[in-house]
Amino acid sequence: MTQRKILVVEDESALAMTYVRVFEKRQAIVLVASDTDTAAGLFLANQDITDVILDGEVPGSMTTTELAAEFRKASNCRLVAAVGSLEKSCELVRLCDASCEKPFDAATLCGLLGLS
DSSP: OOOOEEEEEOSOHHHHHHHHHHHHHTTOEEEEESSHHHHHHHHHHOTTOOEEEEOSOOOSSSOHHHHHHHHHHHOOOEEEEEESOTTTTHHHHHHSSEEEESSOOHHHHHHHHTOO
16 A cells, blocks of 8 residues: 555644544554645645545635635545535535544544544
8 A cells, every 4th residue: 555645734733633643553654734835835846645634714815615626637646625614614614535623632533534
């Protein structure tokens, strides 16, 4: 099985570091972007990204919904919306393969990615 490479798009640094710890514990490579511009650059430079975790709102020149649409066009990687409100982020949620509402536990997020 190929090693998972996960891009985390999250502007809350403490939460982003929690994702890193959880995913690295499961042998994944984790890239972190705190804005959509950095996320787009990392995505272009890492064609082997298998999963993307998207916060509902991060700064940048595009919204996370626009970013997800670009990722969807360019790749078949799994997109997961990890948002404060599923209702407020319904357009992003619709573009993603899975979603969860904050707060959630590590087991829930790992389950959405199929990580044990």
